[in-house]
Amino acid sequence: MQSGLPKRLDILGRRSRFKRQPTGKRTVLTIRDIEIFRLLWRYRYLSSDRIVSHFNPGSPNRLKERLGDLFHETHHINRPPAQWRRARAEQFPSTYELTKIGLEAYADAEAELTLPSPAVSFGGAINRRILQFNHAQQISEVLFDIEQLSMGSQTKRLVIEHDILEKASAKLKRKIEHTKLDVAIPKSKFMPLQKAPFKTQIVPDALFGIEHIDGKASTYRFYALEVERKNPTRRGTLEKPSALKKLLAYKALLKANTLRKQLSLPHLHLIIAAETPEKLLKIMGMADEIWSKDQQSFLLFAPPEQLRQSSSDKPDPYSPFMEITKKWFEHFQP
Secondary structure (H helix, E strand, C coil), X not given: CCCCCCCCXXXXXXXXXXXXXXXXXXXXXCHHHHHHHHHHHHHCCEEHXXXXXXXXXXCHHHHHHHHHHHHHCCCCEECCHHHHHCCCHHHCCCEEEECHHHHHHHHHXXXXXXXXXXXXXXXXXCCCCCCCHHHHHHHHHHHHHHHHHHHCCCCEEEECXXXXXXXXXXXXXXXXXXXXXXXXXXXXXXXCCCCCCEEEEECCCEEEEEEEEECCEEEEEEEEEEEECCCCCCCCCCCCCCHHHHHHHHHHHHHHCCHHHHHCCCCCEEEEEECCHHHXXXXXXXXXXXXXXXXXXXXXXXXXXXXXXXXXXCCCCCCCCHHHHHHHHHHHCC
């Protein structure tokens, strides 16, 4: 006897995670759907878990089913194929991005408004191919976690790179479209083969600020995010990227005090995130060697994913990440 389920579904009635399998289900867009499109326009890549955390719905599973409908039935959102190439991909929540159909629906719903600038430089670029998907997703999700933390506050607001560069352009009276910071890394014991200052450019993975609102007055903290995934922690040369090179470059940038000339910024905090907790620990150890205690007041590390999304649980006092997690929430929680 044949099953009454559509042939496209498996024996448990589930659709494929890897390709679209419409069942003919009628779908009418809701206000929440439009907000999902806005999030994906703003960040480009977000996992289903993070989308759920934004809405905090009574039924998380129902929201995940809705994401499935918007993927399978209406094509408003997409599951980037690159996510299935990573190890143990089937164990991760599905990651989504906005499609052209979704963007058109979002633009129609917000017809009286100009589309907001994305929070990440590659957000909103639907037709732009991203070669390093895992790297881009981690950038998106670290910045998303920061904005989610500050959302509960009436006195904090995320300031995105577009707005920082626009304000810098007006102050410096020249058009600044991209964040590129010139710096010369001096000779040091950490690069014994280096015989002269090494001139390079810093291009952060993300640049943003947090506005602190006190009555009618505001103060700002500015941050550069660097996500370390495939680059080695150390190299014997500064010609190629490494975590060591970035620590040396940002240290030189802060010491040179040229931020006002280049971006009209009074200061800059460096945030480093890593692919794994083990890699983060190695970079933390290097930073202790390279940056002085005073300089480390401008250095933050993004805690491992499970530790940085909520401040409701106190950091484990025995965790090697206790201090960086505490500092993280001091900067970003309401």
